[in-house]
Amino acid sequence: MNPLVLSDADYKAVFERITQLALEYVASVGDQPSFPKITGSETEALFAKPLPEQGMGNCSLDDLDRVIEFVRVTSPRFLGYVLGSGEPIGAAADLLASVLNQNVTAWRSSPSAVTIERVVVGWLAEAIGCTGFSGSLTGGGSSANLMGLALAREARVPANECGARPGTVYASEQIHMSIPKAIALLGIGRENLRLIPCDDNFRIRVDLLRTSVERDVRAGLTPIAIVGSAGTVSTGSIDPLPELAEVARESGAWFHVDGAYGALAAIAEPAKFAGLNQTDSLSLDPHKWLYQPLDCGCLLYRDAAAARRAFSHTGDYAKSLVDDPVEGFAFFEETIELSRRFRALKIWLSLRYHGLGNFREAIRNDLTHAQLLAGLIAKQPELELLAPVALSAVCFRYRSRNDADRECDALNQEILQRVVRRGKVFLSNATIHGSFALRACIVNHRTTPEDIEQVVSEVLAVGRELSAG
Amino acid sequence: MNPLVLSDADYKAVFERITQLALEYVASVGDQPSFPKITGSETEALFAKPLPEQGMGNCSLDDLDRVIEFVRVTSPRFLGYVLGSGEPIGAAADLLASVLNQNVTAWRSSPSAVTIERVVVGWLAEAIGCTGFSGSLTGGGSSANLMGLALAREARVPANECGARPGTVYASEQIHMSIPKAIALLGIGRENLRLIPCDDNFRIRVDLLRTSVERDVRAGLTPIAIVGSAGTVSTGSIDPLPELAEVARESGAWFHVDGAYGALAAIAEPAKFAGLNQTDSLSLDPHKWLYQPLDCGCLLYRDAAAARRAFSHTGDYAKSLVDDPVEGFAFFEETIELSRRFRALKIWLSLRYHGLGNFREAIRNDLTHAQLLAGLIAKQPELELLAPVALSAVCFRYRSRNDADRECDALNQEILQRVVRRGKVFLSNATIHGSFALRACIVNHRTTPEDIEQVVSEVLAVGRELSAG
Numbered sequence: 038m039n040p041l042v043l044s045d046a047d048y049k050a051v052f053e054r055i056t057q058l059a060l061e062y063v064a065s066v067g068d069q070p071s072f073p074k075i076t077g078s079e080t081e082a083l084f085a086k087p088l089p090e091q092g093m094g095n096c097s098l099d100d101l102d103r104v105i106e107f108v109r110v111t112s113p114r115f116l117g118y119v120l121g122s123g124e125p126i127g128a129a130a131d132l133l134a135s136v137l138n139q140n141v142t143a144w145r146s147s148p149s150a151v152t153i154e155r156v157v158v159g160w161l162a163e164a165i166g167c168t169g170f171s172g173s174l175t176g177g178g179s180s181a182n183l184m185g186l187a188l189a190r191e192a193r194v195p196a197n198e199c200g201a202r203p204g205t206v207y208a209s210e211q212i213h214m215s216i217p218k219a220i221a222l223l224g225i226g227r228e229n230l231r232l233i234p235c236d237d238n239f240r241i242r243v244d245l246l247r248t249s250v251e252r253d254v255r256a257g258l259t260p261i262a263i264v265g266s267a268g269t270v271s272t273g274s275i276d277p278l279p280e281l282a283e284v285a286r287e288s289g290a291w292f293h294v295d296g297a298y299g300a301l302a303a304i305a306e307p308a309k310f311a312g313l314n315q316t317d318s319l320s321l322d323p324h325k326w327l328y329q330p331l332d333c334g335c336l337l338y339r340d341a342a343a344a345r346r347a348f349s350h351t352g353d354y355a356k357s358l359v360d361d362p363v364e365g366f367a368f369f370e371e372t373i374e375l376s377r378r379f380r381a382l383k384i385w386l387s388l389r390y391h392g393l394g395n396f397r398e399a400i401r402n403d404l405t406h407a408q409l410l411a412g413l414i415a416k417q418p419e420l421e422l423l424a425p426v427a428l429s430a431v432c433f434r435y436r437s438r439n440d441a442d443r444e445c446d447a448l449n450q451e452i453l454q455r456v457v458r459r460g461k462v463f464l465s466n467a468t469i470h471g472s473f474a475l476r477a478c479i480v481n482h483r484t485t486p487e488d489i490e491q492v493v494s495e496v497l498a499v500g501r502e503l504s505a506g
Numbered sequence: 507m508n509p510l511v512l513s514d515a516d517y518k519a520v521f522e523r524i525t526q527l528a529l530e531y532v533a534s535v536g537d538q539p540s541f542p543k544i545t546g547s548e549t550e551a552l553f554a555k556p557l558p559e560q561g562m563g564n565c566s567l568d569d570l571d572r573v574i575e576f577v578r579v580t581s582p583r584f585l586g587y588v589l590g591s592g593e594p595i596g597a598a599a600d601l602l603a604s605v606l607n608q609n610v611t612a613w614r615s616s617p618s619a620v621t622i623e624r625v626v627v628g629w630l631a632e633a634i635g636c637t638g639f640s641g642s643l644t645g646g647g648s649s650a651n652l653m654g655l656a657l658a659r660e661a662r663v664p665a666n667e668c669g670a671r672p673g674t675v676y677a678s679e680q681i682h683m684s685i686p687k688a689i690a691l692l693g694i695g696r697e698n699l700r701l702i703p704c705d706d707n708f709r710i711r712v713d714l715l716r717t718s719v720e721r722d723v724r725a726g727l728t729p730i731a732i733v734g735s736a737g738t739v740s741t742g743s744i745d746p747l748p749e750l751a752e753v754a755r756e757s758g759a760w761f762h763v764d765g766a767y768g769a770l771a772a773i774a775e776p777a778k779f780a781g782l783n784q785t786d787s788l789s790l791d792p793h794k795w796l797y798q799p800l801d802c803g804c805l806l807y808r809d810a811a812a813a814r815r816a817f818s819h820t821g822d823y824a825k826s827l828v829d830d831p832v833e834g835f836a837f838f839e840e841t842i843e844l845s846r847r848f849r850a851l852k853i854w855l856s857l858r859y860h861g862l863g864n865f866r867e868a869i870r871n872d873l874t875h876a877q878l879l880a881g882l883i884a885k886q887p888e889l890e891l892l893a894p895v896a897l898s899a900v901c902f903r904y905r906s907r908n909d910a911d912r913e914c915d916a917l918n919q920e921i922l923q924r925v926v927r928r929g930k931v932f933l934s935n936a937t938i939h940g941s942f943a944l945r946a947c948i949v950n951h952r953t954t955p956e957d958i959e960q961v962v963s964e965v966l967a968v969g970r971e972l973s974a975g
Contacts, residue, residue: 039868039871039951039952039953039954040860040864040865040867040868040871040951041593041797041860041864041865041868041951042951042952043594043595045529045532045533048529048532048533048594048595048598049529051594051595051598051859052525052528052529052594052598053525055598055599055601055602056521056522056525056601058602059521059601059602059605060514060517060518060521062602062605062606063514063517063605064514064517073617073618075617076830076832076833077613077617077830077831077832077833078832080613080617080618080620080621080832081621081832083618083621084618084621084622084625085621085624085625085628086625088629088632088633088857088858088862089857089858089861089862090861090862090863091861091863092858092859092860092861092863092864093858093859093861094859095859097855097858097859098855098859100858101602101855103618104602104606104618104619104622104851105602105606105618106618107617107618108606108608108616108617108618108619109608109614109615109616109617111607117615118609118611118615120607120609120845121607122607123604123605123606123607124510125512125517125520125521125605126512126517126520127604128601128604128605128607129517129520129521129524129601129604130524131600131601131603131604132524132525132528132597132598132600132601132604133524133527133528133531133570133573133574134600135592135596135597135598135600135601135799135800135852136528136531136532136592136594136597136799137531137573137574137577137592138580138589138590138591138592138597138799138800139577139578139800140587140589140800142587144546144549145578146578146586146587147577147578148542148544148546148549148576148577148578149542149549149552149553149572149573149574149575149576149577150573150577151549152549152550152552152553152554153553153573155554156553156554156555159554160557163557164557176645176649176801176843176845176846176847177843177844177845177846178844178845179842179843179844179845180645180842180843183842187691190693196670196690196693196695197690197691197695197696198690198695198696198697199695199697200670200672200693200694200695200697200698201665201669201670201693201694201695203669214819214844215844217819218817218819218842221665221666221667221819222656222666222691222692222842223691223692223693224659224665224669224670224692224693224694225669225670225693226665226666226667226668226669226670227666227667227819228667228668228669229669322845324845328510330604330605330607330847331604331607331608331609331845331846331847331848332645332845332846332847334845348687350683350686350687350690350696361545361546362546363545363546363547363549363550364545364546373648373649373652373687373691374645374646374648374649375646375647375648375683375684376589376645376646376647376648376791376793376800376801376803377645377646377800377801378645378799378800378801379800382573383604386566386567386570388557388558389557389558389561389562389566389569390520390561390562390563390564390566390567391509391510391561392558392559392560392561392562393557393558393559394559394560394561395509395510395561396509396510398509399508399509399510402508402509482508482509482510482511483508483511484508485508
């Protein structure tokens with residue numbers, strides 16, 4: 038027998054034990070501290086061990102308990118960054134995806150997986166009002182934004198053959214870091230990204246955008262893309278998408294929207310997202326606001342030919358030999374990836390198990406919870422809301438005695454660290470008008486109103502403790 | 507209760523049913539046809555259905571049988587492309603990775619997952635003779651090659667701020683398509699990729715490389731990178747790495763090696779891969795020759811500071827607030843990704859369960875099987891080996907009556923399609939000196955000598971049938 042091949046009984050023992058661990062974890066998620074008690078050097082001492090030459094067999098499973106003990110749990114009170122809460126039906130489907138080990142490159146490499154991914158992408162487009170868009174699932178929003186901007190570059194200042202040529206990209210000051218990172222990678226150069234100021238609601242100032250575009254065009258520069266946010270990462274603000282579409286049309290620029298955080302909320306609140314269907318490309322992250330396990334991002338686009346112009350350079354050994362349009366389809370002609378995991382299976386199963394209606398309601402709950410939190414903050418004189426709540430991100434701070442900015446920043450930085458260490462709620466931070474903000478971002482299908490109340494009580498408890506000291 | 511939250515009993519029912527399906531699939535892998543009997547329009551009829559508004563509950567699981575029925579099975583006789591065979595212990599670990607839903611961005615977001623990924627990357631480096639290299643796991647070889655070349659570009663002709671500047675990249679004509687794709691994406695321009703001819707063993711001609719570099723330098727161009735192959739995708743050839751390292755040193759170019767297919771074979775045959783540890787960066791794919799489920803690529807580099815120069819542009823909301831070197835570590839400062847799946851868990855468990863020794867033996871078996879196949883082909887006058895077998899890719903063809911190239915190409919193209927449809931073995935194709943080749947690539951921990959014999963008997967059976975007709 039081959040050295041890595043086990044008996045069916047051996048596989049059964051391992052699969053059943055891991056399934057048991059997984060179920061115990063799911064059952065316990067509500068009771069776990071939101072951050073484990075461990076230091077950097079302790080994690081190293083636990084895990085930085087030599088690779089064994091001899092197999093440990095089932096003993097190797099014993100250490101999974103320590104792995105689980107020292108993760109950051111996506112409890113109902115995990116409200117940091119923008120991270121979906123990991124819907125367990127999707128996670129169960131991921132086991133099957135890994136066992137089937139489909140390489141979702143082309144229909145001929147995986148008939149059912151390629152078909153299901155194309156179907157799921159169509160469902161996502163339809164669910165947010167972009168019926169007819171096609172696209173693919175990606176490793177996340179960074180990759181989707183990179184691909185969207187690659188489409189833009191190749192459409193406006195083709196660079197694949199001859200190298201990057203000058204051009205400019207426009208986005209608001211609140212744009213996610215993946216956009217400048219993509220612009221750097223694409224050879225456009227971050228100094229050609231115009232960061233346009235925002236209004237009081239952290240939405241791009243379209244008048245200033247127009248001025249900036251006009252100035253560049255007069256200077257002989259080519260506007261490559263206008264990038265809107267459908268949910269800025271700090272405050273969840275949604276740029277005025279129809280107006281951005283208009284500026285893009287006028288200037289001949291590509292219109293990309295970064296909807297990694299917010300666009301899937303269009304399932305619950307389509308009116309907030311008017312204009313999404315006027316984009317040329319659009320990123321969204323089912324591993325955020327569709328609660329799917331990592332990784333699962335998505336890029337949608339209006340015109341698949343633009344994606345093929347950007348990405349189709351197939352080697353002989355991967356070239357398709359058939360003419361049928363379904364059987365000849367290859368994702369690698371439209372993406373930066375070649376090998377691709379069967380990411381669609383989890384969305385497919387999770388959406389069909391629960392139905393879109395339940396996802397809509399879960400997203401509505403998150404939006405309601407954010408308003409609840411904002412309301413509780415407004416009622417507490419020791420707390421201060423730092424930005425309007427456009428979606429589900431709530432930025433606030435504990436007031437220091439004299440509201441001096443530096444003192445207040447230091448106090449809230451200390452509050453954040455202590456709150457996280459206490460392990461009841463997990464918050465992260467943002468910078469709002471130059472000030473340090475505590476930030477709760479609610480894209481968590483497990484969160485309840487009681488969990489939201491704990492955010493306030495935890496911050497108040499720590500803030501009072503520090504202010505008294 | 508929240509709309510997407512189920513009872514522990516409901517989760518148990520779903521997890522146990524899917525685990526059962528997964529185990530049945532693993533047990534049946536050896537008996538399945540290597541390609542399912544289905545057409546493009548049949549897959550669409552089966553799966554292109556509307557997204558249900560109401561959840562289907564457990565009924566949604568019924569259709570998983572059809573998904574499984576119409577995958578391309580990684581049977582012991584799957585020898586297409588370069589795709590690992592999906593080691594089931596790794597797949598089981600993937601269930602836990604999805605349930606834990608760690609975002610492997612930074613230590614503070616996932617203490618155990620970030621630590622384990624750093625440990626696993628160190629193990630991989632050590633296993634192939636690159637002790638001391640660091641890096642990260644990626645979605646695959648394309649992404650690892652893109653990142654390696656981004657490091658090169660930023661080290662030699664910095665472009666992140668000001669945009670891409672002229673420079674040249676060198677690789678052999680046999681280089682994988684992900685390299686020109688990366689060069690296009692990075693704004694270097696594919697016309698600045700010099701494709702250097704190969705010797706009879708499909709290894710880059712170092713003398714011609716040197717001439718090309720010197721010509722470009724005289725013309726005022728900057729050599730950005732020399733890219734070697736440690737396992738070309740068609741024939742598994744390994745470029746003379748120490749000599750490439752020397753040319754890179756002389757010319758000031760970055761030295762990247764695409765080891766996506768082959769580098770992990772250094773675990774079994776280190777002598778073939780002398781010079782790997784002289785690279786600046788190096789891609790390898792545990793989802794290929796470490797048999798791990800998709801997705802799991804890896805980029806290794808000598809100098810983490812170069813990765814940070816290329817990729818560190820962190821937004822405020824993600825900035826680390828701590829000084830401890832372990833607790834302050836963030837993968838997104840060294841990669842193009844922000845959100846990242848816990849890819850390391852499967853390698854960690856699979857390597858510890860089986861031990862490195864068993865992987866070494868499995869890789870040796872693949873190498874032996876390739877030589878066995880080459881030997882069987884040599885013994886058959888109707889078959890012709892088209893390239894030396896450097897690793898585990900075997901390129902050959904069925905001889906046509908008069909060996910006229912066009913006739914022979916058409917015949918073998920037809921043979922390939924029929925062999926795949928018969929479902930006993932799965933082969934893919936390559937172009938060798940302009941001719942269409944059948945190609946078996948053996949990176950499959952389940953393959954036995956009997957499976958290899960079937961490759962020959964299937965091709966002979968179909969070839970004779972077609973030649974007789």
